[in-house]
Amino acid sequence: MGYSHFLETPAEPLVNVARCAVSVTGAVLGGVDYLCAAAYDEALRTPSDDASALALRTMQVVGIEHGVALTVDALDGSTKMTELDALVEDGIREGLTRIEEAGGAVACIANGVALGMLSDHRGTRESQLATGRRTFVGENAYSVPELRSLFRGSSAPAPDAQPVEDALIERIVAHKATTRGAVEELLLAVELAASGDANLVPPTIDALLAGASVEQIVTATAAGFTKAEKR
């Protein structure tokens, strides 16, 4: 499973398509079995329809047109890949040793060591870009501001958020009105299971199939857990 993100520029959005293609190719060569590719305008807005469609087309081209996906583990035997594997493995072992020395995984979550480890390299890419150690075409390399209009694409401004929010609320209210009768008892079954030792999965699936919302499932589960705690 992967998400093909990459350095994304809002200044020359269409150039992000090339970055996306490289990222998708890397994911495919790495053996990804589920992939979501970022749209070219994600640095600007919630993706436009054309940008979303182009992200899908990018995955289709990489996946189908050139045979990249026809060989299992196509980079097997590559000296560079072996070197990178060793680098990643060493980093993982180092991290696991730090966790072990700090009292184990649970202790590290409780005492903030795990959070600290996550923060250790936060901002690395940003500082690499600022110092020029990482190249970003059109930004810190080959920057030609007067040509940026060539790379704008046809991404359009996102719709105003308030009508979108209002429409979503209206839709969920209408949905709940039509499913109320069907889900009430099923939600009670979820709550009952959560309040005891019963398997929560079957009643949850039943409620979802009848149209219960995630919020209704969570509320029913929380109510059951609360009852269990009070006992």
Next chain:
Amino acid sequence: MNPRVVLAKVGLDGHDVGILLLAKRLMESGFEVVYLGKRNRPVDVASAVLQEDAIAAGISSLSGGAALLACKTIEAFKAAGIEDVPLVVGGIAERDEVQAMLDAGVERFCGPHVPLDEVVDTFVAIAARAPA
């Protein structure tokens, strides 16, 4: 006492790398940061600002609606009687939306092209003019 700021992700957006990075840099710059995490409502931000006696607040949304949430946060500040706590907004917004949130009273909008140092400097400037 170190100046205290409240940072929060608002709405349903979960992109928190930027705001966590900002929190880290603000702490390194002498601020005390109260980070509320993801999926906060504007009223939650206002409550935290009051409870923590913060000199500024920063909110972030990258999945659309940054301006709407910013304007609602300003409204929540007003409803809570908060008049002198600047709100800095980070994320992605259209040009018209940026103007709308600035008109509503947002101190500054920091889009993708604003360097982190500039965002930190914004909070430093707010701290410098905040009453002791």
